[in-house]
Amino acid sequence: xxxxxxxxxxxxxxxxxxxxxxxxxxxxxxxxxxxxxxxxxxxxxxxxxxxxxxxxxxxxxxxxxxxxxxxxxxxxxxxxxxxxxxxxxxxxxxxxxxxxxxxxxxxxxxxxxxxxxxxxxxxxxxxxxxxxxxxxxxxxxxxxxxxxxxxxxxxxxxxxxxxxxxxxxxxxxxxxxxxxxxxxxxxxxxxxxxxxxxxxxxxxxxxxxxxxxxxxxxxxxxxxxxxxxxxxxxxxxxxxxxxxxxxxxxxxxxxxxxxxxxxxxxxxxx
Numbered sequence: 001x002x003x004x005x006x007x008x009x010x011x012x013x014x015x016x017x018x019x020x021x022x023x024x025x026x027x028x029x030x031x032x033x034x035x036x037x038x039x040x041x042x043x044x045x046x047x048x049x050x051x052x053x054x055x056x057x058x059x060x061x062x063x064x065x066x067x068x069x070x071x072x073x074x075x076x077x078x079x080x081x082x083x084x085x086x087x088x089x090x091x092x093x094x095x096x097x098x099x100x101x102x103x104x105x106x107x108x109x110x111x112x113x114x115x116x117x118x119x120x121x122x123x124x125x126x127x128x129x130x131x132x133x134x135x136x137x138x139x140x141x142x143x144x145x146x147x148x149x150x151x152x153x154x155x156x157x158x159x160x161x162x163x164x165x166x167x168x169x170x171x172x173x174x175x176x177x178x179x180x181x182x183x184x185x186x187x188x189x190x191x192x193x194x195x196x197x198x199x200x201x202x203x204x205x206x207x208x209x210x211x212x213x214x215x216x217x218x219x220x221x222x223x224x225x226x227x228x229x230x231x232x233x234x235x236x237x238x239x240x241x242x243x244x245x246x247x248x249x250x251x252x253x254x255x256x257x258x259x260x261x262x263x264x265x266x267x268x269x270x
Contacts, residue, residue: 017087042125054146056146
């Protein structure tokens with residue numbers, strides 16, 4: 001395909017994805033009350049311990065912008081099958097058969113991991129709110145009045161941090177399949193990995209409390225060692241196959257075949 005055809009296809013797929021997100025946003029608008037209760041539930045769960053803490057709209061237009069942000073966020077999740085399909089449909093024609101299989105597996109694994117990280121962040125949000133609001137030394141004199149837009153940004157940041165952290169091991173497996181890192185190298189780095197996981201959790205989580213930090217660091221380490229185990233299995237399979245185990249049918253017609261550079265004996269009759 002010429003470049004103009006690729007750009008035309010990209011435009012079509014972007015338009016389809018944006019339309020799907022708009023439709024999802026409109027559908028989410030009918031459930032705005034339920035979404036509002038869902039987003040504010042972690043904060044409301046600590047109201048008994050911190051009666052001075054309240055959520056509020058700072059400006060006259062904040063109720064509308066807050067509703068638009070929540071519905072748009074829900075619309076992106078509702079339309080995720082559509083825009084993920086279009087993204088894959090645009091990329092897949094340029095991949096080999098084996099790469100297509102790997103790509104489908106990566107998407108199928110990454111989406112549940114990202115959503116699982118977001119759910120775990122939602123579960124630990126009350127712990128973070130309780131710790132941060134508890135730093136107020138005189139709640140009877142100074143109230144914690146929190147803007148809903150700031151609150152939503154805080155919640156989304158937690159979702160993204162947990163979600164991205166849960167997806168990182170998938171990229172390690174991809175690097176192993178590409179031959180950049182080996183499973184043995186991943187296992188040898190266990191000391192800096194453990195230290196780095198807890199440092200990342202301490203810096204990335206806005207609350208900084210030990211519960212939330214551990215809730216992010218421990219699953220990261222578990223997923224990391226699962227990725228290392230899969231990498232070891234891949235390396236073992238690659239060693240067993242050697243040069244003759246390559247899938248030549250997956251190579252492009254114009255792609256050079258790999259050469260067997262293994263040394264042979266000079267006394268060999270062949």
